[in-house]
Structures are given as C-alpha cells and as structure tokens.
Amino acid sequence: MSPVRRCSRTACGRPAVATLTYVYADSTAVLGPLATYAEPHCYDLCAEHGERLTAPRGWEVVRLSDPSAPTRPSGDDLEALANAVREAARPQDRPQQGDRAPRTADPVEVARRGHLRVLRSPDS
Secondary structure (H helix, E strand, O other), X not given: OOOOOEOOOOOOOOEOOEEEEEEHHHOEEEEEEOOOOOOOOOEXXXXXXXXXXXXXXXXXXXXXXXXXXXXXXXXXXXXXXXXXXXXXXXOOOOOOOOXXXXXXXXXXXXXXXXXXXXXXXXXX
C-alpha cells in the first residue's frame, strides 16, 4: 500500500491534493483540501483534475481554499505596502536651532512591584 493517496480518476496516477464530496440535498459539489482519511463516498483528485472540475447542470461547485497554501496579496495589501514606502521616503523634520534636542537618555527606574515598574524621566 502506497503512503501517498492517488487521484481517483481512471488512469491518473498523480498524487491527490484535494477531496471532492457531493451534497445531494443542496445540489452542491464541494472541493476542499485533501481529507485526513480516505472516505468511501469522497473522491481524491490531483491538482489538474481539481482545477478542471465541473458539476452537472443546475449544481453549484464550492471550492474551499487550503489554509496552509500560500495566499496571494490582495489589493489592500499592496496599497498598504505602497503607503508605508511613501511614509518612509518622506524627509524627517529636523529641529531648528532654538528647538530643544530630542532626549536620548533612557528613563530611570525608581521602584518596582512585581512586574510593574515606576519610571522617572531622566530630565526631572
């Protein structure tokens, strides 16, 4: 017995990557990630047969995505990335001669109680 499950289609020896089940009450064919165990009324399909799957007339095909598969970036992701690049490219405001320079010293710990700390600004 081979540890790799094969495509259920006749004469196809490729490894299965998806499982097809039929929900007769809803006239729906559901193609999802490969099931953990081979079930008697489910069909394991290779990638090619899973992509070319069609259902009988009047039936709906529902394709469930594999959560472990890499996802493609959406338009929102690309827009957020572009905005972050624009923000990073903006020139930083430099303090004028009369302005106070930013603090570089770390705050000083005054007291501690459990995981909480009381900090004092190094300027005060």
